[in-house]
Amino acid sequence: MSKIIGIDLGTTNSCVAVMEGGKPVVIANTEGVRTTPSVVAFTKTGERLVGEPAKRQAVTNADKTISSIKRHMGSDYRVTIDDKKYSPQEISAMILQKLKADAESYLGETVNEAVITVPAYFNDAQRQATKDAGKIAGLDVKRIINEPTAAALAYGLDNEKEQKIMVYDLGGGTFDVSIIEIGDGVIEVLATSGDNRLGGDDFDERITRYMLSEFKNTEGVDLSGDKMAMQRLREAAEKAKKELSSAATTNINLPFITATSEGPKHFDMNLTRAKFDELTHDLIERTVVPVQNALKDAGITASELGKVLLVGGSTRIPAVQDKVKQLTGHEPSKSLNPDECVAIGASIQGGKLAGDAGAGDILLLEGK
Amino acid sequence: MDNLDKDIKDLEKDLEQEDVIEETKAANDDISADEPIVEDESEDDVNDEDCDAINEKSSDEKKKSLFHKKEKKKDKKDLKIEELSDRLMRNMAEFDNFRKRTDKEKSQMFEAGAGLVVEKMLPIIDDFERGMTSIPPEDAESSFVTGIEMVYKKLITTLSDMGVTVIEAVGKEFDPMYHNAVMQEASEEYESGIITQELQKGYIYKEKVIRHSMVIVAE
Numbered sequence: 001m002s003k004i005i006g007i008d009l010g011t012t013n014s015c016v017a018v019m020e021g022g023k024p025v026v027i028a029n030t031e032g033v034r035t036t037p038s039v040v041a042f043t044k045t046g047e048r049l050v051g052e053p054a055k056r057q058a059v060t061n062a063d064k065t066i067s068s069i070k071r072h073m074g075s076d077y078r079v080t081i082d083d084k085k086y087s088p089q090e091i092s093a094m095i096l097q098k099l100k101a102d103a104e105s106y107l108g109e110t111v112n113e114a115v116i117t118v119p120a121y122f123n124d125a126q127r128q129a130t131k132d133a134g135k136i137a138g139l140d141v142k143r144i145i146n147e148p149t150a151a152a153l154a155y156g157l158d159n160e161k162e163q164k165i166m167v168y169d170l171g172g173g174t175f176d177v178s179i180i181e182i183g184d185g186v187i188e189v190l191a192t193s194g195d196n197r198l199g200g201d202d203f204d205e206r207i208t209r210y211m212l213s214e215f216k217n218t219e220g221v222d223l224s225g226d227k228m229a230m231q232r233l234r235e236a237a238e239k240a241k242k243e244l245s246s247a248a249t250t251n252i253n254l255p256f257i258t259a260t261s262e263g264p265k266h267f268d269m270n271l272t273r274a275k276f277d278e279l280t281h282d283l284i285e286r287t288v289v290p291v292q293n294a295l296k297d298a299g300i301t302a303s304e305l306g307k308v309l310l311v312g313g314s315t316r317i318p319a320v321q322d323k324v325k326q327l328t329g330h331e332p333s334k335s336l337n338p339d340e341c342v343a344i345g346a347s348i349q350g351g352k353l354a355g356d357a358g359a360g361d362i363l364l365l366e367g368k
Numbered sequence: 369m370d371n372l373d374k375d376i377k378d379l380e381k382d383l384e385q386e387d388v389i390e391e392t393k394a395a396n397d398d399i400s401a402d403e404p405i406v407e408d409e410s411e412d413d414v415n416d417e418d419c420d421a422i423n424e425k426s427s428d429e430k431k432k433s434l435f436h437k438k439e440k441k442k443d444k445k446d447l448k449i450e451e452l453s454d455r456l457m458r459n460m461a462e463f464d465n466f467r468k469r470t471d472k473e474k475s476q477m478f479e480a481g482a483g484l485v486v487e488k489m490l491p492i493i494d495d496f497e498r499g500m501t502s503i504p505p506e507d508a509e510s511s512f513v514t515g516i517e518m519v520y521k522k523l524i525t526t527l528s529d530m531g532v533t534v535i536e537a538v539g540k541e542f543d544p545m546y547h548n549a550v551m552q553e554a555s556e557e558y559e560s561g562i563i564t565q566e567l568q569k570g571y572i573y574k575e576k577v578i579r580h581s582m583v584i585v586a587e
Binding site: 020021032044049053054056057058059060106107108109227228231255256259263264 | 459462463465466468480495498501502504542545547550551552561567568584585
């Protein structure tokens with residue numbers, strides 16, 4: 001009997017995992033990366049690209065490159081490419097096909113079944129569309145489970161006592177907060193809230209803007225018109241953001257950033273975490289009201305929460321973690337890779353369904 | 369293995385709930401877990417004295433006899449044995465696959481590591497090259513500049529000898545497998561889809577792209 005893979009089909013990035021020897025393993029794609037951009041492209045020659053290659057050609061082929069299709073799942077939205085119309089589930093199926101192929105390559109056997117995750121707020125139409133996408137991709141979708149539930153499974157919370165849990169998911173492009181209740185073999189969603197236009201890119205952009213203004217002040221040069229310089233600045237901004245998650249200060253060093261009549265100019269700046277927090281403070285503040293709304297809708301106070309889980313790459317930012325602690329009074333759980341834990345949870349569910357992962361199955365009550 | 373013990377208990381519970389045991393079908397199926405497994409106070413009856421009576425497998429027969437209950441228990445054990453044997457075989461196949469994959473990964477480890485190191489060096493090479501292109505003309509012939517140029521040449525040769533090559537860009541057709549298009553621009557000189565400018569060099573190390581060329585493509 002073949003394995004049931006677990007898939008986190010994300011808005012910006014997707015991830016696939018599988019149970020192996022009783023432990024979940026994240027599967028890298030053909031480029032060797034453990035997450036795959038949720039981008040699909042149709043090239044001029046009629047070739048289909050999925051993932052990083054699709055991303056790399058996006059600016060040359062904007063009309064036929066599709067990203068963030070998840071935002072349209074369950075709707076009548078259609079993409080027209082070369083006089084052919086595609087539904088969101090058909091586009092998602094292309095992403096799922098790539099993940100399926102990567103999993104088969106890794107496992108050395110065919111994969112026909114999967115568990116796929118969806119946001120807790122997805123309605124029936126959206127869930128059905130996700131299931132259909134799986135079917136189109138050649139996957140029998142044994143379960144659709146909620147992303148916060150998958151996170152809870154990944155943290156093994158289904159084996160713990162009954163408790164209410166908050167999942168704070170700040171990832172590529174969307175912020176979702178959910179309150180779920182775990183009890184007696186059942187996981188139920190009590191409330192959801194969020195901001196669907198808030199993500200890691202917004203944090204990068206704040207640093208880039210700051211770098212531009214600093215350079216203008218010290219060197220009197222506006223780099224925003226220089227394509228190459230802007231590209232280097234953006235990359236350096238993202239790199240600096242990541243470094244500041246573990247260091248209190250980072251140096252951004254870009255020699256020969258531009259050439260002027262006085263000769264070449266260099267960009268050399270130290271960025272402290274404190275400054276970064278100041279630049280991004282309002283972004284993090286945007287998560288406060290959704291968190292409070294979710295607690296209110298669930299009818300509980302933060303002190304009644306048993307655990308708080310962090311999902312999504314941007315939750316690595318210390319200021320985000322501090323804000324979560326401040327809002328909930330709990331030290332958030334972050335021991336699992338926040339980019340991968342949803343897929344890991346899905347694979348654990350897949351393992352249970354396949355009879356791999358030990359006793360008992362957990363009934364998932366998909367309450368709204 | 370804890371999992372196996374738990375699995376045996378699961379099997380016990382399941383088997384006792386079924387009224388009719390279809391041996392041949394059940395022997396080949398894993399437990400269908402689409403329905404939640406209901407909690408049951410069933411006991412582990414492996415040590416029942418009945419099991420001593422009959423030792424042969426009779427999994428192909430569904431005898432109705434005076435000792436129907438005994439038969440049922442024996443069949444359950446056979447089913448258990450077949451289920452566990454199947455699971456064992458699967459585990460062994462999984463392990464074999466794991467071993468093959470690990471061996472492959474091990475042999476690729478060195479190149480993977482070297483590729484990572486080279487990738488980290490690339491921005492430094494970029495900056496070096498930027499420096500080389502901004503030498504003021506009056507200094508171009510100085511012995512210091514000549515010395516730096518010699519160091520640069522040595523750096524490039526060392527990388528090349530290691531198996532690092534530059535990806536061709538300008539004038540070539542854009543290929544997302546090798547290039548990363550960050551911009552499009554109108555071009556008189558080049559046809560649509562041809563790379564007009566290279567903003568950052570791309571490199572291949574031993575047939576693997578370690579950094580894609582950052583390019584501008586003709587509209």
